Amino acid sequence: MACHRPLLRIAQLRQPFLYGRRFNSSQSQTSASSESTQNLQSLPTDWEDNLPSLSDFTELPYKDFGKNQLLETNEEFKRSLRGILRQFPPISYAFAYGSGVFPQSDATASRITHSPHPNPPEAILKWQKGGGKMIDFVFATKFTQHFHSLNLRTHRDHYSILGSLGSGLVSHVQDAYGAGAYFNPYITVNGTMIKYAVVNFDTLHRDLSNWDTLYLAGRLQKPVKILYEEPNIRVANQRNLLSAVRCSLLLLPPSFTEKQLYSTIAGLSYTGDPRMEYGSEHPKKIENIVTHQIRNFRLLYHDLIMSLPNMSYADQHAISKSDWIDDTQLNVRLNQDMDPERRGNIVRRLPKSFREKLYFLYQRKFAIPGREFKEMLEASKDEDAKGGLKKQMGTAFDRRIAGEDDLPDMVAKAVNQTVKWPSTVQSIKGIFTAGPARSWKYLQEKRGKGKLN
Incomplete structure (x- = not known):
């Protein structure tokens, strides 16, 4: 597959690489060497404001940009996952996610009575400690109908009755309804039970950049195993991760713990999701x-936390230890600056579609006339006159919003509005794309998890 680029392996994060922010000796939060400091100072701090379309990884803002996204599994497991992907038509970007990839409970293996995998590779059995979890994938393709046309020829049994109506209808159902994903669950490939979603490359890119639905962006806000990469998605996902931190800051008090931060981030895409509301998910899913x-949350977000000027770790001593990343019992406290000007900048840098929902909520609260509000939205566009991004500094309206006591409630409401309808439609769509039998089986399994205490 010519479009697949080999992954660069991320080194274990013992002393995390920092970027995007300068620190003097009193601000330093690690024992970085003077050479590291010099490298830090030479890195661009305005990468968010200059995001052209990229044709190659060499055009990334800097050499190690986005390496935090490349979480490690063992080599044999990764090879097995890629072996599964090779059974499908060309894919531009792909990742595996969920409890089949990164465990969500210590007791998972002990509860297994029957593995869903008929004949999996040894590496999957070892990684899953018994092989008891279906593995979830997302495949992004630049040409949706072409992918389904090729996939239907090879894997007609993956599709419900919709597949018999042709790739045109399948791609229309995928792109036009819900969050733009087409799921095929309970599929056996290379002896392994999988569920895979096909999404259009542009749909994925938009959701990461703008938070149109948070359906795909939300999955990538949690630890996933990226298998095939693409430079524009890496940049868009870095913005997505940074946006998740910023949005969570607006929901959190001045002081909070790591687990509170990561739980807030993990919970964004579940807010308003009907699976959570109607008991189709484990009640402690986010906590688990x-x-x-x-550890993987730290690998994913620590550098981003360090890059933000309005938040910091309260316990400098704890994170100065070389092995603190691996200490799963540690729960470091963080602080954030509640100054309305700084928080106004956070509001301004929220993803476009999501930010507009928040603006509309405050338009109603402040009773701003429609014409005045439209002019304000026009002035706050992300793009400049030439079509590029302009520096996103908070406006007077952003600062006014940031000073409101109900800001956390309004942000939560905007998250709910973003997630609820696409997730609901996507769940209904699953009945047709997976077929009644597979859909019922999937629902029963989810409801079974939801009843667990």
Whole structure:
């Protein structure tokens, strides 16, 4: 597959690489050497304001940009996952996610009575400690109908009755309804039970950049195993991760713990999701994800936390230890600056579609006339006159919003508005794309998890 680029392996984060922010000796939060400091100072701090379309990884803002996204599994497991992907038509970007990749409970293996995998590779059995979890994938393709046309020829049995109506209808159902994903669950490939979603490359890119639905962006805000990469998605996902931190800051008090931060981030895409509201997910799902993946959350977000000028770790001594990343019992406290000007900048840098929802909520609260509000939205566009991004500094309206006591409630409401309808439609769409039998089986399994205490 010519479009697949080999992953660069991320080194274990013992002394995290920092970027995007200068620190003097009193501000330093690690024992970085003077050479590291010099490298830090030479890195661009305005990468968010200059994001052209990229044709190659060499055009990234700097050499190690986005390496935090490349979380490690062992080599044999990764090879097995890629072997599964090779059974499909060309894919531009792909990742595996969920409890089949990164465990969400210490007791997972002990509860397994029957593995869903008929004949999996040994590496999957070892990684899953018994092989008891279906593995979830997302495949992004630049040509949706072409992908389904090729996939239907090879894997007609993956599709419901919709597949018999042709790739045109399948791609229309995928792109036109819900969050733009087409799921095929309970599929056996290379002896392994998987569920895979096909999404259009542009749909994924928009959701990461703008938070149109948070359906795909939300999955990438939690630890996932990226298998095939693409430079524009890496940049868009870095913005997505940074946006998740910023949005969470608006929901959190002046002082909070790591687990509170990561639980807030992990919970964004579940806010308003009907699976959570109607008991189709484990009631402690978010807590389990964070508790059992705290190290991966640190690998994913620590550098981004360090890059933001309005938040910092309260316990400098704890994070100065070389092995603190691996200490799963540690729960470091963080502080944020509640100054309205700084928080106004956070509001201004929220993803475009999401930010506009928040603006509309405050338009109603402040009773701003429609014409005045439209002019304000026009003035706050991300793009400059030439079509590029302009520096996103908070406006007077952003600062006014930032000073409101109900800001956390309004942000939560905007998250709910973003997630609820696409997730609901996507769930309904699943009945048709997976077929009644597979959909019922999937629902029963989810409801079974939801009843667990």
